[in-house]
Amino acid sequence: MKAETLKAQSGLLGVSDELAKKIRQSAQISWQNLGKKITFYLPGMFNLYGLTGKYPAISVTGHHCDLNCKHCKGKLLRSMVPCASPKKLLELASKWREEGIEGVLLSGGSTLDGYVPLQRVLPAVPILKEMGFYVSAHSGFATPELAKMLKQYGVDQVLVDVVGDDWAVRNILNLPGIKVVHRALEALYSEGLNVAPHIIIGMSGKIAGEYKALKMLAKYPVSILIFVVLMPAVAMSNIVLPVPLEDALSVIIEGRQMFPDIPHSLGCARPRGIYRRTLEKWALRAGINRIALFSEEAVEEAESLGLEIKYELTCCSVMKK
Template identity: 40%
Template structure:
């Protein structure tokens, strides 16, 4: 079975895009209602004229402030700077109360990783349970979680956990500075699933300095397990990082991955996440994503919303994380 699925993914991924996209669209119409979720969480301002997000409703929190031991090539802690810092368990719970009282409905708890690629969650498990007791939706970005942490998150009652899946050892080494391979990410996914958690895996298209390298293997790691959701994001070069000048993968390459995921995962809740390059790249990627049969898109261009409706899809907005669509 594993070899068969790998062959299937490789075969699908090699098909011409003019065959992939119509097949993916038809499969989406067959297996899902004509509805497209549009996520606009509060980490970014969004106002399309059709919808303006309430930035209080969903926020991101870093348990390590802007600090990260790994200093990954695509981030170097830049993504953490826009998050609310909570450097101690009591601080996390106090922040949760303040956010809840200010109208917040949900939080993503993340942070920089340690030398083993793990977000340091163990000291915060009781505080995470406390956030749930406040009535908040709680999503946790785990990194390479071990079984003990996975069980602790389950006992804390978190709503979801997010895990980036890397399908190429060179990418993990070159970008994350980790000596880890696809099997390590698969094992972390198994740990979380075995604990009974709702896991939403993420795959970053072009993570290896803009090249597609291991993304199909990452798809295998997800589809060979009982995962019902998948978020694909696209490498977005950030100023102040070694990847600032990197060319991200072309929209057609992203479309090929999305269509492969749809055709191999016919009932997968497939989402185009919040990170992708701006400008023309963004619009073309979103148009392709529609044709590839996604179920939801984060921060859609207004042109994409219009195109979705033209295709017969009913659209709805949510100011929570796209993984909750």
């Protein structure tokens, strides 16, 4: 595809003057409040530029998912370690501790009600923490009952997707509308959990609820905000992806305006290739504080911006004391 075509379709090779101005303003807010620095994260057990992540993900449902959302159909579970019992999790943890693993992400496929049945392994969490692991959990759209259990067993952080488009929740996630997202947020924050909300950009194939998703969070004590750009694991009919780069950046910038003094992260789920590298570059220029699965070009851009650079081998949402 010619460069001119790429630019016309998604602005991959630059941004408008108006957006460039907003990017500079966003960076000013970020650097003023949080310092002119960036942390690059290598999650899971990925290998990148000679580094290896130290934060494996386990699936409490193996490779199976009842909900079978249209953007994944369970494919993302294949890279996770199957683990459906506290005993199995503690066996894995004993091995991982010898390997210098820093923490673990509890995840898995969703039930038909939209939550991940993490209760299968939660009794192991207090022991994991005694062993020195940071424990985060991808809850899906948690029920009040699951939220209580996450709090009871002392999970360090809960990751939740925030989707503001009712159509996407119904037609992509196979759930009965945006009420399940509201329910999950209320349940998790009501328990006083450390929540890491993920704004999913482009789930509908366009911007169609991302700003609403940010507004949904405004009533809660948000301490970190993660942005991802939909990168479906399987082909989706009638959905053209990814969304234009300028649209994705505009959502990220609005997030900084609404939540000016907390860390913002560019999460690991986003398109590959030139889109990924260009998004990283402009996100850095907009003052993003964290980037997962970074490119060499991102590191070079951070250096050219004079940012203080750190590296961590965990999920990008981890907030160590």
